[in-house]
Amino acid sequence: MIQMNEVTKIYETKNRLGLFRAETRTVTAVQSLTLSIAKGEIVGLLGLNGAGKTTTIRMLSTLLDPTSGSIEIDGMPMADNRRSVQQKVNMIAGGERMLYWRLTGRENLQYFGRLYGLNTAKIRSLSDLLLAEVGLTAAADQPVEQYSKGMKQRLQIARGLINDPEYLFLDEPTLGLDAPIARQLRSTVRSLAKEHGKGILLTSHYLQEVEELCDRVYVLNRGRLLLCDKPDAIVRQVAGLQTAHLQVSGWDEALRPLLQEHLGKLGHPAELIGGVKDSDGNSASRSEESYRISVRSTSADMLITELLPWTMQYGLRINGFTCDKPNLEDAIILLSEGRVS
Amino acid sequence: MNIERLWSTTLAELSKQHRNRSRGKFVFFSLLLWPALGFLTSYFTMKPYRSGAGSVLSRIIPDERIPLFLLSGYLVFQLFWTVVEAAWLFELERKGGTVEAVFLTPAPKMAFLYGRSLYSLFHGIWMFAVFSLLTFLFVSDASTVNWAALIPALLLIMAAAVIWGALLCAVSLFSRESSFLYYIFQTPMELFGGVRIPPAVFPVWATGLSALFPVTYSLILVRGALYGHIGAGWWRAFLILLAGSILLVFCTRYLLSRAEKHARKKGNWTLF
């Protein structure tokens, strides 16, 4: 378990104005952040407006010291056990950095393996295994400078796994990758957590990815923690409920109170928010006229099974069913626009 | 600190450097052609000075020894210059984000620095050999050479150079700009170390400065051995270089830990 307690990071930057003049500015990148990552868990870190995600990841991976607050990994305070912590964690940043371009993929892994104190035999078997896992066996002996972007990115993953870390921090791992490769990477990440029991922290611009992978998500804004919850809970909390739209013919306004009553009896909150005549009004008779009933609830999918018997009971014919489900992206956009408190 | 871990990290760094450095062309230029041209320039720069019997110059450096004097100066200077390259190339690693990747690992970072510096020395060693050969072929009178003094002196000088290089690597961890190394260490080292002018003729303040550079002592050792003059001064230089180098190892260690702390505070592993 990684536990970050009330961590604050303040940078001092100097901005040169002239030959001798410079102004010092302090930037609070992270403020009083408390965060935890358990083994086998994928935790997302999302941010709005220069949120301090990268700073957080760097603090967790020992590259930065917090200005205040503490970080513990499996009960060890990081400040006093840097070497042991480094043995247990690794970090993978998106892009093409953190690799030696003139070395081959295999040589890169060998070098970093040695820095983690692995012996030659272990490095050999592990690098073969990792190269196969990230699909670079054929390119293992080519210099990295000849790799494509996706290949470099996959080699980064292998580098990040060379010490078999218990915790892995991924900073925008799919940035700029092709869709199929990104998908493959997501499945790798999932299996690392679920099958190999690694604790994973992930930041990404692709919110769908976060929604798909993460068990919990922390949302930061200007270095402060805004929210922390399961992705669907965040969506519900921020972007509201799902809305089911039923297109029916044979509607009568008299049915409205009855429907309301029926919805009230369901096991979960559901609210009738509209019942309007559908726009194409050229139907032959009133019984053919199409109405749209909109109901807001926590689960639009569940609603349909509950509404079907009711409509049949009153002789309504269902012409169509759609639902609006807000996703994490909607939630984050709402948050960043400040439309949600 | 675990010796085995130190050793294996040093080896890893050596082999990485070997694969990651451009070879051939670059070494030819930076370690052989430029110093050779520099040597020629200094040689011709001395031409306007009156030489021969009765001249001031011949009282300080006998005429026939001028080329040997300059060549030995350039030889030792180049040895220290090869290791500066290690620090110089640090900037590239920083930009590539690999310094960050290395500091993520629990490997001993002293070994990382010494591996770099040691490799730079090996990297330039063939040039060192060519240069030495030139010295002997063209200008040396082999009969005056005190081999028993020259060989250990050269070994000590090489060790001192590696230590110097690692120190500069540690210094360059602090700064985003490594060209200052060149201006602050190399240029004054050439003057005050006595590459072109023997420090014996310097005024007091300059002699004081020259005492700061390992090149000064290295040149006393090499020139003394080449001319066969091994006296108290030679032994003093030997001991100072030895003790100074040991001291610099500790300085390097201190600087490294300060640099790591600094980077952890400022977050400037990669920011430029």
Place this chain on the structure above:
Amino acid sequence: MWHTVFATAARNQRANLRAFPWAFTLGHIIEGGYLVLVSYFSYVYLIQGDLDDRFALYAGSGNYLAYAIIGGALNVFSVSMMMNVSRALITEWREGTLEALLLSPSSRNGYFLGTALQQFYRSGMVLLAVLVFGILAGMRLSAPHLLSVGVSGGLFILSCYAMALVLGSIMLYTRDTYIVQNTLFAVTTLLCGFQFPRQYLPGFLQAAGGVFPLTSSLQLLRRTLLTGEAIPLRDTLPALLLSLVYIAVGMWSNRLVERGLFEKYQA
């Protein structure tokens, strides 16, 4: 064209103030100071003023200290000038702004002149600093013939600029700055006669030095500074013509290499 000149100069000046020139400019000043010191130490401590008889003959003056210091200062100036003008395009390429530059219909002459103008301001500071060191070290000059100094100074700058253009296209072609520039500077320091009269060199090296416009413009400028005499106008012709040839070649080859760069890069 002038629009481009000033836009480029202003952009570079702004970028410079913000980012990096400290170590660089300071470095050149230190290097210049060091050159002065070497000359001073050699002259005062090593040979105690005991010069070879031919020196005065070759240099046109027996003032060794002034000769060596002016040479050193001009060497530092020319290196810093050539280095930065020649590196302009390859830096744009490395930073990924070359496409943007080539896309705009701006004048290439203007671009280089702008770079040179801004660079002149910086190199000029370095030159001044070194000359101040020189005066502190005891360099004394006779009253200069202002017109001659002005003309030969302008010619010296022109020859730096001309050589920088050619150097720049070599850099762009080889995509290397470090080896190319340092090799050239090692060669010019030996051959152009910055630190000693060229007549001391063997004949073939003297001839080789004549290839650079820097050689003759340096001799002109230093001669008039040392002696305070006027220079006959026809003496300026070799440096002027050679510079023009270099500029023409540089412009032509830059255009050629630029185009090839993208073809190669995309292939």
